[in-house]
Amino acid sequence: MSDASLWLSILAIIVLLVMSGFFSGSETALTAASRARMLQLEKTGDRRATVVSRLIMVRERLIGALLLGNNLVNILASALATNVLLSLFGDAGVVYATLVMTALVLIFSEVLPKTWAISNPDGFAIAVSPVVRVVVIVFGPVVSAVEMIVRALLRLFGVDVSENRNVLSAHEELRGTVDLQHLEGGLVKAERDRIGGLLDLADLEVSDVMVHRTKMNTLNADEPVDRLIQDALASPHTRLPLWRGQTDNYIGVLHAKDLLRALAAAGGDASSIDIEQIVSPPWFVPDTTSLQDQLNAFLKRKAHFALVIDEYGEVMGLVTLEDILEEIVGEISDEHDVELAGVRPQPDGSIIVDGGVPIRDLNRAVDWRLPDDEATTIAGLVIHEARMIPEERQAFTFHGYRFTVLKREKNRVTRLKITPLSKEVAGSVKAVFAGHAAATAQAPAPTVQPG
Known part of the structure; x- marks a missing residue:
């Protein structure tokens, strides 16, 4: 081999290695690029982001074209290197070509470009997208034929290869x-x-977040109006269910603001107010309604309050718009609410919790992962797992926690102590405890207003 041919072959090998690095880096960048970020860049008018989005949409063809190009240049570079080293070292050139090309391809055509691409996949993908688009178009027919062969072979082994199959929703x-x-x-x-x-929201039902009927603050329509007004003003809630005769016979919902308007119109004479004239009709919703559907229904009806019934028409509790919003933004506390009500973190990493505390609220408060598929409250979870009504001081261990029953009233478990068995989980409770202690220490002392 002449000197000119030797140097041309070496130059060709270098160019082919660069092309191989381009294909490798492009594959990594385009498969790791964020489709959401590309969509945002499209909205700003970035045409290359549009090209990237279209390439990602045909991911299988994209990868096939890049692999085809990568294999072509790698094989050609290896063939040229073998030819060059055979001319220099004879039969031993095959061994030298294998070692040298393996090292060069691994470093400069695989590891280096892929590391570069993964460090900034979005920027790399945008930069290479115009060239890759041409590669996909040129190699498209060959890739399509390869896809057909691959799909046919996979179907022989019972592998699902449908084009639009999504493993994850x-x-x-x-x-x-x-x-x-x-x-x-x-x-x-x-x-x-x-x-x-x-x-x-789409996975939860109103029964998961409702206020149970045993905790509902209601009014008896048979009581004197003076008493109803006192009870309404003493309640921390602005909407109160009104029942007559029996506690499950609800005739309406009394709004505190409507009551005040009626009282003002009557000149403060409570005896002249007809409560039933100012209440709004009750709205009953099934307990199996999803929170997403109930939120849409609240918005459509411009309502904030509904009574929840079971399949037999019995009232199970009530749900409000605030209950659903709290599933999104967390607990909404006002001057009448107590932060983390019923949950008392302990310095040792355990917590003392009321049995009626919802599992989801506890998980959100202390960042735990207790299951809420079979039960809504902590007491319900213990009863479900124990398959019995536990006695006081009885302890159970499941899901990585130790549950000790501290108090029981009749058949209701009203207070428990939960101790995480994992030190990491216990640490999250200690962090909550420290946060509350710091907040308490920094809170200003209450002031007394004169007179």
């Missing part, structure tokens, strides 16, 4: 992305909980 993909961002520090716990709560 859109909600699951979003949930996974949110959890990953939280682990990597891109989202704080509160932000993760808000987005997760929004995604959970």
Whole structure:
């Protein structure tokens, strides 16, 4: 081989290695690029982002074209290197060509470009998208033929290769992305909980978030008007269910503002007020209604309050617009609410919790993962897992926690102590305890108003 041919072959090998690195880096960048970010760039008028989005939509053809190009240049570079080294070292050139090309391809055509691409996949994808688009068009027919052969072979082994098959739903993909961002520090716990709560609306029913009938604040329409007004003003709620005769015979919902208007119109004479004339008709919703549907119904009816009934028409509790919004934004506290009501973190990492505390609220408060598929409250979870009504001081261990019954009233478990068995989980409770202690210490002392 002449000197000119030798140098031309070496130059060709270098060019082919660069092309191989381009194909490898492009494959990594385009498969790791964020479709959501590309969509945002499209809205700003970035044409290359549009090209990237279209390439991602035909991911299988894109990868096939890049792999085809990568294999072509790698094989050609290896053939040229073998030819050059055979002319220099004879039969030993085959061994030298194998070692040299393996090292060059691994470093300069695989590891280096892929590491570069993964460090900034969106920018790399946008930069290479015009050239890759041409590659996909040129190699398209060959890739299509290869796809047909591959699909036919996979079907022989019973593998599902339908083109539009999605392993994860859109909600699951979003949930996974949110959890990953939280682990990597891109989202704080509160932000993760808000987005997760929004995604959970379609999976939850009103029975999961309703106020149980045993905790409902209601009014008896048979009582004197003076007493009703006193009870309404003493209640922390502005909407109160009104019943007559029996506690499950609800005749309407009394709004405190309507009551005040009627009292003002009557000149303060409570005896002249007809309560039934100022109440709004009750709205009953099935307990199996999803929170997403109920939220839409609240918005459509411009209502904030509904009574929840079971399949037999019995009132199970009530649900409000605030209950649903709290699933998204977390607990909404006002001057009448107690933060983390019923949940008392302990310095040792355990917590003392009322039996009626919802599992989801406890998980959100201390960042736990107790299952809420079979039960809504903590007491319900213990009874479900124990398959019995536990006695006081009885303890159970499941799901990585130790549950000790502290108090029981008749058949109701009213107070428990939950101790995490994992030190990491206990640490999250200690963090909550420390946060509350710091907030208490920094809170200003109450002032006494004269007179």
